[in-house]
Amino acid sequence: MSKMLVSYATLGYPKENEYLEFIDGCVKGGSDILEIGVPPKYAKYDGPVIRRSYKQVSSWLKDIWPLLKETRDRVKIPIIILTYLEDWLPVLDDFLSNLAKIGIDGILFPDLIIDYVDDYEKYVKKIKDHGLKAVIFTAPSVPDPMIQRVSKISDIFLYYGVRPTTGVPIPVSVDSLITRIRILVDNKLVVGFGLSDVEDMRKALRAGADGIAIGTAYIEAIEKGGVQEAINLVKYFRGVLNEF
Amino acid sequence: MAIEREEILPKYWYNIIPDLPKPLPPPRDPPDAEFSRIDLLRKIMPKEVLRQQFTVERFIKIPEEVREAYLNIGRPTPLMRAKRLEEMLNTPAKIYFKFEGATPTGSHKINTALPQAYFAKAEGVNHVVTETGAGQWGTAVALAARMYNMESTIFMVKVSYEQKPQRRTIMELYGGKVYASPTNLTEYGKKVLAENPSHPGSLGVAMSEAIEYALTNNYRYLVGSVLDVAILHQSVIGQEAMKQLDILGEEPDILIGCVGGGSNFGGFAFPFLGAKRGEKFIAVGSYEIPKFSQGDYMYDFPDSAGLLPMVKMITLGKDYVPPPIYAGGLRYHGAAPSLSLLIKEGIVEWREYSEPEIFEAARLFAEAQGIVPAPESAHAIKAVIDEALKAKKNHERKVIVFNLSGHGLLDLPNYESMMKRLLK
Numbered sequence: 295m296s297k298m299l300v301s302y303a304t305l306g307y308p309k310e311n312e313y314l315e316f317i318d319g320c321v322k323g324g325s326d327i328l329e330i331g332v333p334p335k336y337a338k339y340d341g342p343v344i345r346r347s348y349k350q351v352s353s354w355l356k357d358i359w360p361l362l363k364e365t366r367d368r369v370k371i372p373i374i375i376l377t378y379l380e381d382w383l384p385v386l387d388d389f390l391s392n393l394a395k396i397g398i399d400g401i402l403f404p405d406l407i408i409d410y411v412d413d414y415e416k417y418v419k420k421i422k423d424h425g426l427k428a429v430i431f432t433a434p435s436v437p438d439p440m441i442q443r444v445s446k447i448s449d450i451f452l453y454y455g456v457r458p459t460t461g462v463p464i465p466v467s468v469d470s471l472i473t474r475i476r477i478l479v480d481n482k483l484v485v486g487f488g489l490s491d492v493e494d495m496r497k498a499l500r501a502g503a504d505g506i507a508i509g510t511a512y513i514e515a516i517e518k519g520g521v522q523e524a525i526n527l528v529k530y531f532r533g534v535l536n537e538f
Numbered sequence: 539m540a541i542e543r544e545e546i547l548p549k550y551w552y553n554i555i556p557d558l559p560k561p562l563p564p565p566r567d568p569p570d571a572e573f574s575r576i577d578l579l580r581k582i583m584p585k586e587v588l589r590q591q592f593t594v595e596r597f598i599k600i601p602e603e604v605r606e607a608y609l610n611i612g613r614p615t616p617l618m619r620a621k622r623l624e625e626m627l628n629t630p631a632k633i634y635f636k637f638e639g640a641t642p643t644g645s646h647k648i649n650t651a652l653p654q655a656y657f658a659k660a661e662g663v664n665h666v667v668t669e670t671g672a673g674q675w676g677t678a679v680a681l682a683a684r685m686y687n688m689e690s691t692i693f694m695v696k697v698s699y700e701q702k703p704q705r706r707t708i709m710e711l712y713g714g715k716v717y718a719s720p721t722n723l724t725e726y727g728k729k730v731l732a733e734n735p736s737h738p739g740s741l742g743v744a745m746s747e748a749i750e751y752a753l754t755n756n757y758r759y760l761v762g763s764v765l766d767v768a769i770l771h772q773s774v775i776g777q778e779a780m781k782q783l784d785i786l787g788e789e790p791d792i793l794i795g796c797v798g799g800g801s802n803f804g805g806f807a808f809p810f811l812g813a814k815r816g817e818k819f820i821a822v823g824s825y826e827i828p829k830f831s832q833g834d835y836m837y838d839f840p841d842s843a844g845l846l847p848m849v850k851m852i853t854l855g856k857d858y859v860p861p862p863i864y865a866g867g868l869r870y871h872g873a874a875p876s877l878s879l880l881i882k883e884g885i886v887e888w889r890e891y892s893e894p895e896i897f898e899a900a901r902l903f904a905e906a907q908g909i910v911p912a913p914e915s916a917h918a919i920k921a922v923i924d925e926a927l928k929a930k931k932n933h934e935r936k937v938i939v940f941n942l943s944g945h946g947l948l949d950l951p952n953y954e955s956m957m958k959r960l961l962k
């Protein structure tokens with residue numbers, strides 16, 4: 295079983311056509327799962343690069359649904375929506391049922407078990423009741439017994455963000471962090487947050503990660519050299535994963 | 539004896555985060571931040587210190603050089619029984635204290651200053667910067683910097699700078715450069731002074747100045763409390779205490795420590811919590827700086843300028859300025875995120891005591907045991923006395939262990955001030 299490449303794209307970034315070109319490239323380049331970021335009011339755990347992408351998109355994307363539907367229609371691999379629970383609480387049922395209606399596979403709320411820990415089971419049930427997969431986000435600041443518990447109920451894989459925020463290369467020992475929790479995780483383990491350094495990736499995979507989630511590196515590539523450069527990066531990361 | 543000391547000194551630091559009852563909300567950047575504070579940490583903190591802050595593992599190996607440095611400053615510190623205090627209180631409880639005042643700088647602060655300085659030096663840093671309130675942290679940093687042949691600059695809260703000339707002398711003796719904050723050396727200091735030229739200073743302001751000064755000069759900032767990494771390093775206290783109690787064949791019932799930012803409390807109590815030893819944990823703050831009774835549990839900045847990432851903690855607000863005449867210490871506006879979570883979860887209890895109460899406790903302790911406690915530590919002593927008297931009332935042979943975080947030999951001006959104001 296090959297390692298999973300989970301590619302992240304901010305919905306509509308940088309512009310509609312380029313975005314669609316990028317997600318096509320993600321699929322062709324060998325991504326197994328697509329993670330689509332819906333711009334939140336407060337990107338609590340996102341670094342400056344992804345925040346910048348949200349800001350740019352928010353300036354023109356007023357209705358997310360047509361573009362989400364378009365995304366679904368073009369892409370056959372599983373699509374997971376990434377957005378903060380905080381923003382959707384008042385309209386959660388509508389939001390989830392709309393996602394399900396257009397055929398989105400699952401949802402990942404990075405703030406679910408951090409800011410809503412007392413009710414997380416209720417929300418997980420709600421997500422599943424709507425026919426969506428609940429991908430649970432964990433981090434090194436989540437205690438061991440809880441990582442063990444949520445790993446059993448997380449759908450598709452368990453997400454483990456190894457840094458406090460996306461895209462900022464805070465020095466961490468990725469392998470030690472994974473070794474700590476690998477035996478607790480009764481699921482596929484996908485590691486993300488600030489992984490763009492391929493040595494870091496190899497360390498993560500050697501330490502037992504089943505997959506890698508990449509986001510910021512693509513956005514930076516788009517900022518620097520356009521969509522094609524980001525697509526090349528997808529292929530490059532696929533190659534790294536294929537070493538394992 | 540030498541061998542025994544080395545055996546008591548732990549080989550690992552303990553991090554409680556994997557054993558907390560709930561996820562610890564991570565540090566984060568504020569909404570619509572014009573720059574990333576988390577990113578800024580990479581320019582402020584020594585790399586290895588930052589790595590330890592975010593590489594959360596239950597145990598992290600203490601480098602052999604740091605263990606040697608710990609031995610060199612007299613670790614393990616003594617675990618002493620306060621027999622005469624028990625007798626004076628006529629309590630059936632047994633009272634033990636871990637005496638962190640035994641280190642050369644007179645407090646526990648050296649436990650994290652040493653490794654941070656060591657890591658900074660190993661990265662080629664030659665100048666470290668920090669803030670200090672009463673001066674214990676500044677003293678620890680000045681000594682640690684000297685030990686590793688680095689320069690140190692310390693921003694000392696202005697009221698303390700004026701009231702504590704001896705602390706300044708020690709820092710300078712160790713080769714530290716000491717400024718009274720708010721200063722004119724930083725943009726933030728200038729701004730504070732422009733708004734109020736007679737601002738007495740606060741830890742939050744001094745912290746911001748130290749960080750800004752480190753940034754503009756490309757020096758490194760050493761963090762004295764609040765952040766997980768400082769508490770991690772302090773875990774030598776509690777781990778030693780556990781072994782020392784084992785040697786005595788004692789099982790602790792009640793564990794008590796005072797709280798400024800939470801580092802001595804966490805360092806002392808968290809290893810016990812993690813090992814599930816002890817039935818009651820009491821964190822003691824000051825009534826005059828009422829963060830436990832009046833603070834909010836929310837995301838706030840550790841420093842007043844907001845240069846550090848926001849952390850979720852019990853806080854009185856980053857701009858809090860403590861009452862100037864109060865001399866009891868523990869003036870920081872927040873409590874470490876891990877400790878805040880444990881208090882919110884009801885696992886750690888809190889108390890607040892007023893200056894007259896802690897002054898009385900300090901006097902009693904000095905009379906009983908001969909040690910002049912730091913005013914900060916006197917808060918813990920007051921809770922110890924209350925618990926010992928409760929044990930007496932209930933005829934319970936409780937084993938009370940507390941952390942005597944520092945001695946008060948350089949805090950005599952505080953006691954003088956308290957005597958003048960309180961002994962009428």
Ligand SMILES: Cc1ncc(COP(=O)(O)O)c(C=O)c1O
Binds near residue numbers: 671912943
């Ligand atoms: C002797 C002593 N005890 C306690 C404290 C409170 O700080 P913390 O809560 O980080 O231990 C200080 C702070 O300066 C101190 O010097």
